Amino acid sequence: xxxxxxxxxxxxxxxxxxxxxxxxxxxxxxxxxxxxxxxxxxxxxxxxxxxxxxxxxxxxxxxxxxxxxxxxxxxxxxxxxxxxxxxxxxxxxxxxxxxxxxxxxxxxxxxxxxxxxxxxxxxxxxxxxxxxxxxxxxxxxxxxxxxxxxxxxxxxxxxxxxxxxxxxxxxxxxxxxxxxxxxxxxxxxxxxxxxxxxxxxxxxxxxxxxxxxxxxxxxxxxxxxxxxxxxxxxxxxxxxxxxxxxxxxx
Numbered sequence: 669x670x671x672x673x674x675x676x677x678x679x680x681x682x683x684x685x686x687x688x689x690x691x692x693x694x695x696x697x698x699x700x701x702x703x704x705x706x707x708x709x710x711x712x713x714x715x716x717x718x719x720x721x722x723x724x725x726x727x728x729x730x731x732x733x734x735x736x737x738x739x740x741x742x743x744x745x746x747x748x749x750x751x752x753x754x755x756x757x758x759x760x761x762x763x764x765x766x767x768x769x770x771x772x773x774x775x776x777x778x779x780x781x782x783x784x785x786x787x788x789x790x791x792x793x794x795x796x797x798x799x800x801x802x803x804x805x806x807x808x809x810x811x812x813x814x815x816x817x818x819x820x821x822x823x824x825x826x827x828x829x830x831x832x833x834x835x836x837x838x839x840x841x842x843x844x845x846x847x848x849x850x851x852x853x854x855x856x857x858x859x860x861x862x863x864x865x866x867x868x869x870x871x872x873x874x875x876x877x878x879x880x881x882x883x884x885x886x887x888x889x890x891x892x893x894x895x896x897x898x899x900x901x902x903x904x905x906x907x908x909x910x911x912x913x914x915x916x917x918x
Contacts, residue, residue: 685900692902694722695735696767700747702739717855721870745769752778753795756787756894756909757887759880761795763908764898774903781901785894786887799874799908802827803851805844806869808834810861812842822857825850841868848872874908881912888913 701715709716719732750766752775762782768774779789807815812831819826828845846854851872858865882888891911898904 689899689902690725691727691731693767693905694718694725694727695731695738696747697905698722698732698735699739699745700767702736707736707739713856717870720867724867724870750774750903751792751796753790753792754778754782754787755790755795756782756911757785757890758882758884758911760787760882760887760891761798761876761878761910762787762894762898763795763799763874764904765874765906765908766901766903767905768903770903774901777901777903778898781894781897785890785897787890787894796874798878798910799876801848802873802875803844803846803848803854804869804871804873804875805854805858805867806841807844807858807865807867808839808841809865810842810858811840814861815842815844815858818861819844819854819857822853822860824854824857826854843869873906876908876910879910879912 697718698715701712701718705712705714707715709719715736722732747767747769748771750768750771752764752766754762754764756762764778766774766778775789782789812829816826816829824846826844826846828843830843832841832843833839834841844854844858855870858867882891891913895907895909898907
């Protein structure tokens with residue numbers, strides 16, 4: 669059973685680590701949302717939306733409850749958003765969103781990840797000026813035409829909308845993109861349309877049209893290791909990049 673057992677054990681460990689990372693990420697976000705207002709999703713719309721997004725990523729009710737209970741208690745941990753930018757292997761550019769209670773620790777950890785994989789941390793604005801900071805929604809249960817009309821009525825400034833068909837289910841999926849500052853207004857306008865709409869994506873993201881390809885095997889390996897190292901950092905919430913290549917999960 670030797671080699672097969674090792675492969676299964678490694679796969680299980682990787683899955684467990686990914687689950688722990690996911691739970692840690694959403695625990696912090698739920699804690700922050702609860703601390704910023706009333707720790708009751710019925711009275712705190714930001715908390716309610718955060719919980720909805722966590723559930724879509726299969727975060728358990730127990731994890732959600734513990735985060736809210738922690739916010740109700742005397743814990744005074746204060747998390748702040750930290751945006752870091754870097755140049756990775758080849759011509760890759762990376763934007764790293766963090767949520768941390770120790771700015772210096774997080775910046776050092778991210779800097780080391782870049783340095784160990786042939787990249788370097790960049791000054792603020794060096795990378796993000798080539799990215800768009802967008803609100804992105806993907807949903808089903810509402811036509812693109814009806815969505816656009818509702819958003820116009822709510823005075824939302826939308827940059828782009830389009831419809832695609834889900835190849836697996838045949839469902840019509842509508843995508844709405846707008847400036848990040850429009851997130852709350854658009855989210856509320858769509859939510860006000862009723863329970864028929866189901867959100868599949870509901871986030872603020874960094875997107876770029878200036879994509880690059882990595883073809884050198886060394887650069888591909890370095891980039892894979894960079895993403896893996898960033899993923900292992902508890903303070904890192906999301907990573908965005910301009911590489912036309914997805915790391916294999918094998």
